[in-house]
Amino acid sequence: MSNTAIPTGLPAKVGVLGGGRMGAGIAHSFLIKGADVLVVERDEQSAEAARERVESAVAKSIERGVVDANLDDMASRLAVGVDYDAFTDRQLVVEAVPENWDLKVTSLRRIEERLAPDAFLASNTSSLTVNGLAKELTRPGNFLGLHFFNPVPASTLIEVVLGNQTSPELAAEAKRWAAALGKTAVVVNDAPGFASSRLGVVIALEAMRMVEEGVASAEDIDNAMVLGYKHPTGPLRTTDIVGLDVRLGIAEYLQSTLGDRFTPPQILRDKVARGELGRKAGTGFFDWS
Template sequence: MSIPGNVGVLGGGRMGAGIAHAFLIKGATVVVVERDDDAAAGARARVAGAVAKSAERGTLHGPVGEALARFSTSTDYSSFAGCGLVVEAVPEDFELKATALKAVEEQLAAGAFLASNTSSLSVSKLAGQLQRPSDFIGLHFFNPVPASTLIEVVLATETSPELAAAAKGWTEALGKTAVVVNDAPGFASSRLGVAIALEAMRMVEEGVASAADIDAAMVLGYKHPTGPLKTTDIVGLDVRLGIAEYLHSTLGERFAPPQILRDMVERGELGRKSGKGFFVWTD
């Protein structure tokens, strides 16, 4: 199955820009809607940079200019009116996402689909805020999107079989692999990934070993491509804290965020995006 010809992305941060890039280099016409002109300009710069890197790596079929001619940014939700699929990629807050999704849905034509890139929130509860819950699904992309080969396809209670099949097809068309899960707190990936990361943080907190050695144990001993603490830095400590708090509230004490995580977020040590987390980042 091919990807939709016209794709919208709500939110042009690191994840939203990555999602836009993924569809753009596979031939879709893509629009990113942001909250204001400055944010839209930032989104355009991120996507343009990613497309240029794809050209350097040989993964872009066609000229950079042709790809960017199919890309636009906007601050108006009505820009989604012609899209066959819109992926929401705003911060991981239920009320924020629910409000945004309802506003997007109002612009979509009959037969268009809506997805959330949530990494842990209930897709079924988000669907419950919508007029057409059968046309809604979770598409959990992974950071960094260009390098990741996985999309977690999360089925809400009312997601139609047609949409479930289409989402698997889109994933394959993007050159990625679909893991299909039913809606549950943290799905499969976040639930397992956060559990390992939280225990790694507790080990640092308790002085068991350094962050580098803990990560090396998982990379060398268990063949993880990246250790849990470096992954946390890449994802963002604030993002991991939000997910952990949600899982703590839904699944119990085993997901209670350790104090070291709370303290680091309070100090602004958010990982790669701030320059420091469990590791120092200079890129």
């Protein structure tokens, strides 16, 4: 049997929409803390891939001694599927689909239709307006942004993004969830790029321009930030981890809302066009092969 008890403040039943790297990481984080977790994907193949992704990560956590638990017990509390109706009994559902406005709106509406009136809904958006998404829902008071960071299990940060209509109860609950997951909540009011993406992207875009202008190599620019400013990874390596396509999408959105200082440099557009998307593609600003 598992020795994992659910920490005070953590929902017992959690849903995650999307089982990619981010969604699987969110599911993993709740699962190892004792929650019953459901991951819903677009088709059976993607759902089974999500199961394998989560179970593999959990197995590594057990091997490393991060959690004292039995893998079979963990697996018994993980469900995957393709039916949104399975979210009906969830106390919290976190949407973790790609950073596309129409996709997020459609997904959030479909989830909300199935949730109990007192259940909470969150988006893992890294830049899209929480207030704008809330306007598309019928219970905006039960909605907020929960911005997790890769790799989710190892990251100690959750950016809690409050919309104008987010209830005080939910704002307080979100801080408790973060603490129960062993993370620190940074609470921000909804604004383009929030705090983390806005700062992280502007640094990364300038680093890209420096590479483009031949100021220094990607490795030396990153080392300057790691050694000089104590960044755990430099802005370009972080971009590779996040995905160059993801960074481009965020930059374009921030340019449209905050102005030309977020204009994506041509080197970023060119790399995305060539499929050099970072770690997931094997190459970006660095070679990951």
